[in-house]
Amino acid sequence: MVKIEAAKCTGCGGCVNLCPDAAMSLSSKDVIAVDEKLCSKCQICVKACPVRALSM
Numbered sequence: 001m002v003k004i005e006a007a008k009c010t011g012c013g014g015c016v017n018l019c020p021d022a023a024m025s026l027s028s029k030d031v032i033a034v035d036e037k038l039c040s041k042c043q044i045c046v047k048a049c050p051v052r053a054l055s056m
């Protein structure tokens with residue numbers, strides 16, 4: 001599963017736009033969330049996050 005370090009996330013939305021399975025979402029409070037049922041564990045988001053807020 002994708003681990004999120006919420007304190008690092010800037011809410012840029014980059015990972016949301018790149019996720020091929022639409023598994024990521026950004027709440028109104030700029031908090032990122034991953035729907036594990038949709039995530040194919042491709043790691044695109046992990047590699048793309050500019051502040052390394054995501055890991056697997």
Ligand code: SF4
Nearest residue numbers: 019039040042043045
């Ligand atoms: S690992 Fe891939 S499928 Fe899962 S949330 Fe990240 S970009 Fe989306």
Ligand code: SF4
Nearest residue numbers: 009010012013015049
């Ligand atoms: S790419 Fe990183 S900083 Fe941007 S919304 Fe996703 S987790 Fe947050």
